[in-house]
Amino acid sequence: MSTPSRTPGKTPGRTVVIGLGGDARGDDAAGLEVVRLLRDTLPPSVAVVENAGDPAELIDSWTGTDLAIVIDAVSSGAAPGTVHRHTDIAGVAGVAGVASWHGSSHSFGLADAIDLGRALGRLPGELVVLGIEGDDFTIGAPMTPPVRAAVRHMADAMRTLFYAPKVPGRCHRWDAFRCSGDGDGP
Amino acid sequence: MTHKTIRVGGLSRVEGEGALTVRARDGRVTGLELRIYEPPRFFEALLRGRSHTEPPDITARICGICPVAYQMSACQAIESACGARVSGPLRDLRLLLYYGEWIESHALHVYLLHAPDFLGYESGIAMAADHRDLVERGLSLKKAGNALVAAIGGRPIHPVNVKVGGFYRVPTRRELAPAAERLRRAREVAVATVSWVAGFDFPDIEHDYRFLALSHPGEYAILSGSVATSDGEGFDVHEWPAHVTEEQVPHSTALHARLDGAAGYLVGPMARYSLNSAQLSALARQAAAEVSLGQYCRNPFRGIVVRAVEIVHACDEALRIIENYTEPDTPAVPVEPRAATGHGASEAPRGTLYHRYRIDADGLIAEADIVPPTSQNQARIETDLLHLIEPRLHLPKEELTALCERAIRNYDPCISCSAHFLDLHVDAQ
Numbered sequence: 001m002s003t004p005s006r007t008p009g010k011t012p013g014r015t016v017v018i019g020l021g022g023d024a025r026g027d028d029a030a031g032l033e034v035v036r037l038l039r040d041t042l043p044p045s046v047a048v049v050e051n052a053g054d055p056a057e058l059i060d061s062w063t064g065t066d067l068a069i070v071i072d073a074v075s076s077g078a079a080p081g082t083v084h085r086h087t088d089i090a091g092v093a094g095v096a097g098v099a100s101w102h103g104s105s106h107s108f109g110l111a112d113a114i115d116l117g118r119a120l121g122r123l124p125g126e127l128v129v130l131g132i133e134g135d136d137f138t139i140g141a142p143m144t145p146p147v148r149a150a151v152r153h154m155a156d157a158m159r160t161l162f163y164a165p166k167v168p169g170r171c172h173r174w175d176a177f178r179c180s181g182d183g184d185g186p
Numbered sequence: 187m188t189h190k191t192i193r194v195g196g197l198s199r200v201e202g203e204g205a206l207t208v209r210a211r212d213g214r215v216t217g218l219e220l221r222i223y224e225p226p227r228f229f230e231a232l233l234r235g236r237s238h239t240e241p242p243d244i245t246a247r248i249c250g251i252c253p254v255a256y257q258m259s260a261c262q263a264i265e266s267a268c269g270a271r272v273s274g275p276l277r278d279l280r281l282l283l284y285y286g287e288w289i290e291s292h293a294l295h296v297y298l299l300h301a302p303d304f305l306g307y308e309s310g311i312a313m314a315a316d317h318r319d320l321v322e323r324g325l326s327l328k329k330a331g332n333a334l335v336a337a338i339g340g341r342p343i344h345p346v347n348v349k350v351g352g353f354y355r356v357p358t359r360r361e362l363a364p365a366a367e368r369l370r371r372a373r374e375v376a377v378a379t380v381s382w383v384a385g386f387d388f389p390d391i392e393h394d395y396r397f398l399a400l401s402h403p404g405e406y407a408i409l410s411g412s413v414a415t416s417d418g419e420g421f422d423v424h425e426w427p428a429h430v431t432e433e434q435v436p437h438s439t440a441l442h443a444r445l446d447g448a449a450g451y452l453v454g455p456m457a458r459y460s461l462n463s464a465q466l467s468a469l470a471r472q473a474a475a476e477v478s479l480g481q482y483c484r485n486p487f488r489g490i491v492v493r494a495v496e497i498v499h500a501c502d503e504a505l506r507i508i509e510n511y512t513e514p515d516t517p518a519v520p521v522e523p524r525a526a527t528g529h530g531a532s533e534a535p536r537g538t539l540y541h542r543y544r545i546d547a548d549g550l551i552a553e554a555d556i557v558p559p560t561s562q563n564q565a566r567i568e569t570d571l572l573h574l575i576e577p578r579l580h581l582p583k584e585e586l587t588a589l590c591e592r593a594i595r596n597y598d599p600c601i602s603c604s605a606h607f608l609d610l611h612v613d614a615q
Contacts, residue, residue, distance in 0.1 A: 022247065022344075023344075024247030025247075050341075051343075052341075052344050054332070054342060054343045056294075056328050056329060057332065057343070060329070112311060116311045116321075119312075119315045119321075120314055120321060120322060121318070139228050139229065139232065140232050
C-alpha cells in the first residue's frame, strides 16, 4: 500500500474529529452520537463534524488536516460495543479491513472515500478510524445499551486524548481507546 | 438444448444492492427477474400512529441521496390533506432546496458512478487516478449542490430545517449569497459537463418508452404539478391510486407498479426531458441543442446527457430564484390536522415520488403509501435487460455481465429507495 497522499498547504496542527453514520438505523448512529457529545468540549484547534455518509463532504472535512479521526459504526460479528481501531490507513482501505467497514448502511463506504481521497491526493496527514461494533441496525430502532456505553466511553477517551498532559514513552496515545485487537499496529 | 449461466457477485455503483437472474434456453431468454429482498414497506408501517408533522423527517431517512424528495412529497401530501397551501417565497425556497439535491445527486451519478462506464474504468475511484481534474470538477459541482441544501436545509445531507407548512427558519438574502457564488461557477461547469458527456460513445439502442413525469404550467416540473404521460392522458396527483397500481411479484419484495393496468412505464430524467424539455431554462435548452440531444431521449445510455442538462437547469433556476428572493413574512404556514387523505408527488432525481397519507381527526397517520421511482422503473429495467441480453447471448460471460450492469446503472437505480441493502447479482441460465 502506498504512502498516504498529503495535501499541500495544510495548516499545521489542525485536527478534525468526524462522526459518520445515520440516525434512522439504531446503532448506525454511534459515530454521530460520539461527536455530538464532543461538540464544544474540545480545544479550538479541533474541528468536530457530523457526516451522514457523503464522501465528498468527508474528503473535504479532512483535506488539509494533520490528523483526522473518523468514528463509525461497524458490523463485523464482534461483541456489540467492541471498539475497533485502525491507525494505519492501509488497514482500513486495504483488502483486510474493507469488509467490516462496509458493514455500515452508508451508500458510499468509508474505504471508498479513503481510496478516492488517496487518488485525489487529499488524505489527512494521519488518519485514525475508530469503529464501534453495532448490534441492531433496524430502521427506527433505538441505540442498544452496549453501544450507548461505548459511545460515552469513546467521548471520554477523546477528551482525555486532547486534554491530558503528554507523558513521553508512557504508552501509545491511542491506547486510551479500548481495542479489539483487529486493527492497527503500534 | 443449450444453457447459459452468468453469475456476478454484486452490482457496484448503484445505491444499495439487488439481484438479477436471467435464464436462457436455446438462444432465447425464458426468464428475467430483478430481485429485491428486504421488505420495502417498513417505513409505511413505521409511520402509522405518528403525528402528521413527522413524515417529512421520518421518510427523509429512506434515502441518503434524495432526502429532500421524500420531505417535499411528504409535506405536500399532508398539506393537501389538511387544506394548507405553501406558495410565494416559501415555495421558492422549497424549489431551491430541491435544485440543490438534484445538483448533488446528478453530479455524483454523472461523474463518479456513470462516466466510468463510458471511459472504461471499474469505478470512479479508478477513474480519479487517471482523471483527477475531471473528478475534482464533479466534486466541485456536487459541492455547489451541498452548499445550497445546507444554506436552506441546515446541513448538506438529511436537511433538518424542513417542516410541514414550510421551514423552521428561513435564510436571509445575505445567507444565500455564498451559495449563489458557488452556483455561478457550477453553472459554467455544468455547461462544460454537457459537452463532455455528449462526446461519449453511446450504443445505438432506443426503446419505445411510456413516460410518466409531473408537468407544471409554469416550470420544468420538479416540486409539484399534475401527472403527464406519453400516452397523452394526464391526471391529477390525487387520482394517482386510480391510475398507478402496485402488485407483488414472486421474485421481489418491492412492489411492481402498473400504469393504467400495463407494466413497464418509465419515470426519471428521460421521462421529464421528453415530456417537458420546452420548459427547461434557456441556457439548459441551448446546452441540449448544442449537443443535438433533440426534443426526446429514448436511448437509456444517453440518460447521462439528460442528467447533465438538468444540472444546468437546476443551477440556472436556483440562481434566478436567489436573485429575486425576498424573505417570507413567516417561515411556515399553519397546517391544522383534520380527518382526510392527502396526496403529494414531486420529481426526485430518479423520478416521480408519490406519497399518500390518511390522517385521523387527532392528527395521527392512519395509513401511508409511498411509491418510489425505482420500483416504478423496475419492470421497465427488466424489459430493457431482456432486449439487451437476448441478441447478445453469444457474447463472453464477462462482457455480457458488464453490459447488464451498465444497462441497470443507466437508470441510476436508488434501489435503497425501494428496499434497503439489496444484494444484486446477475445470473443467466
